[in-house]
Amino acid sequence: MPTRELTLTRTFDAPQQLVWNAYTVPEQLARWWGPQGLHTPVEKITVDLREGGAFNLTMVDGEGNEYPSEMTIRSLRPIDELVYGWGGQRGLGGGEITVTLSDDGGKTRLVQHFVGEATDEMFPMMEQGTNEQLDKLVALLSS
Template sequence: MTEHDTATSPASADTTHAPQFTITRIFDAPRELVWRAWTEQADAAAWWHPRDIEIKPGSVDLDTREGGSYRYTMVAPDGSEYPTAGTYRELREPERLVMTWGSPGDDDDRVPVITITLRELDGGRTEMLFHLLGIDAAPGDDDVYDGWSSAFDMLDEHLAATAGGPSEVR
């Protein structure tokens, strides 16, 4: 597997100049399977975390409909907990998912927004464009960008186990 995540600077992404970044991945899995990984509780629990971080058992709750919410808690090796929550703003199965991303209790209008666009490719592959609006990050930050990139490695492994094949990262 080759890795080549792409970061988009705010100025090149759009004219709002809001902090943001984009990661593009190609998975060797059908689009419906990638969609399910984002929207089904058992699938999300398997990968919604960077490597070496775990999901607290029983903490994943998804109400996957427009206006519905989700929550989960990541647990670091030192026992630190990171509760995460958001609201689904748009679900256009199996191609587009828009949701907020913050901590429980955050004002949903003031937290970052994630947009996932899934494009079906030849050979049963899927291109995923992950765009996070509200945080400026780049590869090597050891924080948000690298955390999501690592989570997508976990997604790749989850999809390979589910679909039975390796993926390409770009």
């Protein structure tokens, strides 16, 4: 499986702490994690916010099919950076995701960088799904 990289950037009209909480508090994650057509029930989220801690989420589709993601927090600098390793899923061989938050004139700039393995077929779907997921986060933080 080829190694790929994907960097996505969003700017939120919200303070950095609020964006950090959206990524690290299960009740917040449940409100936006997953692309269109999938949701992530809070009872299917585990966040142990420390290096080596679990960062596990199971997305569920409308038919009840589950898509688990087992991840491990590799490093974190609250409220600036979260790095987690991802074990992969259905045509995606896993990799590492770095989420960096920075102040942008009272707003928060988020840069999410993925490096890992993905098939030619799955990489465009991963990019689309991640964009949809971040769009859901924009909508949540705008409300």
